[in-house]
Amino acid sequence: MTELLPGIGELDKDSLCYSIYSQLYHNFFYAQDAGTVTEGDPTSIRLRNTAYNFASAIASGVTGEGGTGSGSAFSGYLKKSGGDMSGLLRADNGFEAGIANERIIHIYKIEQERGVVVSGNLKLGGNLYLNGKQVLRYDSATYTATLESTRIDFGNSLLHASGELLIGADKETGVYMTPALLQVGGKNVYHAGNANLTDISWSMLDALVSGRLQVTGTADIKGILTAEQGVNLGADGKTVLSIHSDTADLSGYLSFSQGYGIRITGLPVLTRLNEKDIQLASAGGDLLLGNESTDKIRLQSGLWDIDGDTALISKYGAACFPGSITVRHNYGDDLLTSYREDNTDEGIVIHKRLRMGNSQGAYLYGKDDTLALASKVYRTDSENGKTVAYPYETAFSFVPSSSLYKRQDRYSDTFFMATDADFFRLNKPLEASGHIGIDGSFTRLTDKSLFFSADNYLLSVANGIRHYGDAYFMNGISSEHFSSGFAGSGWAILKNKTTDSIQATFDEVVVRRKMRVYELEVQKNTATNGSLWVTDSCSGDTVVCL
Structure with a gap:
């Protein structure tokens, strides 16, 4: 009785050995013929034991599961349960x-x-660099964080600080700000009542706004506008473009003039070519449509060739490929291709099998200059009920003619059918416009004639059959209806089964010249317009001398 190996039940389901064992078993199980194996039967147990032996041998080469050292073939791989890397981790x-x-x-x-x-949370033990420049650093000794750059632009962001802000070396020479005080060079800056007026113009080098900057009129910016905390842009009080976090939301149309569009790494990927045409391209790589979250890609218009002359695929699925077409399946060999030499030689090439009905049906295929038809005969064994398929092939080709009636003034060829079955059978009458013959033989059947040679043949005439050549009958010959004896009817030439002699029965026999009879038995004699000569060797019941 087949038993499950004890090591299978002890496998760790997170181990490499279990993963390999499980995959191998399922591959072995589904590779069997349908209905020949079920879960838990002896065959499935043997499949599990075989899968376990393979998996154990493979996993034994992995450090941590097979007990081998650093020289293992799989020592360069991380285990699923974890491990340490000693080299570069790249995930591009x-x-x-x-x-x-x-x-x-x-x-x-x-x-x-x-x-x-x-x-x-992002916790940095060192400093923060942006684009190769140190922007933020922290001194743990003085508990001081330093934000430094050639220029720091907060854009339209709201800056909030509940402490103090010092720009410069000290309060006396720099700018000092608190929630209640603003000093420049040690002097207070007054705003309400003496500076915050609509009729006062300001001119300055740099401005740092801690609150909200609101411009009622027009803002002309002649330099770079940086807003890295979010942007809302629009017109007539409506936001059209909103940038926040890692997303830019567009609530309107994006319009391009002719010759302009969108570029990536300096390459145009979306361009308005003219008044009506739009070009969609990749940035030097592939143009991909859809991803794993895409349900369907639907064509709202037809897909045409580069010249716009031929519709390759219509929006309803009609297809035309004027260049060529190649068909494969599951990355296999070419199954179908088109070809063209000129207007008189173009078509489709079937490289493999052309099946009929389904993938198990009869099929046609080309073999050199031969067209082959392959099919099967199914027979069911009455004892075990199993059905066995017997494959056969029939080939159609043209070969040099071997007929004795072939033309002698030029080459003659024959349409040839060859099969590995035993017979050809037709369920309809077979008709030919010339004759039906036997290859390599003079025998042929034509209209009203059956030829065996040039001299021996049968010919149909108006009132019967004309026979040319000698006739040999191995048995008897007779009329359609025949009965023997004096009162019988019909005629016959038959072999006597008792004496093994040949008997001929006729109503009348007319002999124009000589008739030689070695033994004559006469029931009645009649001589008309002549004499009846009887030699002395004739015997009879009564002899009368004349």
Whole structure:
């Protein structure tokens, strides 16, 4: 009795050995013929034991599961349960990391925007660099955080501070601000009542606004506008473009003049070519449509060739490929291709099988200059009930003619059918416009004639059949209806089964010249217009001398 190996029940489901064992078993199980194996029967147990032996041998080469040392073939791989890396980790096509089955950091790409998203807290033990420049650093000895750059632009952001702000070396020479005081060079700056007036113009080098900056009139910016905390842009009191976090929301139309569009890394990816045409391209790579979250890609218009002359795919699925077409399945070999030499030689090439009905049906295929038809005969064994398929092929081709009636003034060829079955059978009459013959033989059947050679043949005439050549009958020959004896009817030439002699029965026999009879038995004699000569060797019941 087949038993399950004890090591299978002790496998750790997080181990490499269990993963390989589970995959191999399912592959073995579904590779069997349908209905020949069920879960728990001896065959499935043997499949599990075989999968376990393979998995154990493979997993034994992995450090931590097979007990081998650092020289293992899989020592360069991390285990699913974890481990330490000693080399470079590169993930150029996406990366996610987290803890406790929760994603904390991931790399994203949305259209032309890409970046890193951190969902948890970001704790830096060192300084912060932006674009290669140190922007933020912290001195743990003085508990001082330093934000430094050639220029820091907060844009339209609201800056809030409940402490003090000092610009310069000290209060006496710099700018000093608190929630209740503003000093420049040690002197207070007064705003309400003496400076905050609508008829006063201001001119300055730099301005730092801690609250809200509201401009009632027109703002002309002749330099760079930086707003990295969010932007709302629009017209007539309506926001059209909103930028926040990692998203830019557009609540209106994006219009381009002719020759302009969208570029990525200096390459145009969306361009308005002229008044009506739009060009969509990639930034030096592939143009991809859809992703794993895309349900369907639907054509609202037809897809045409580069010249706009031929509709390749209509919006309803009609297709035309004027260049060529190649069909494969599951990345296999070419199954169908089109070809063209000139107007007189073009068509479709079937490289493999052309099946009829379904994937198990009869099929046609080309073999050199032969067209082959393959099919099967199914027979069911009455004892065990199993159905067995017997495959056969029939080939159609043209070959040099071997007929004795072939033309002698030029090459003659024959349409040839060959099969590995035993017979050809037709369920309808077979008709030919010339004759039906036997290859390599003079025998042929034509209209009203059956030829065996040039001299021996049967010919249909108005009132019967004309026979050319000698006739040999191995048995008897007779009229359609025949009965023997004096009162019988019909005629016959038959072999006597008792004496093994040949008997001929006729109503009358006319002999124009000589008739030689070695033994004559006469029931009645009549001589007309002549004499009846009887030699002395004739015997009879009564002899009368004349």
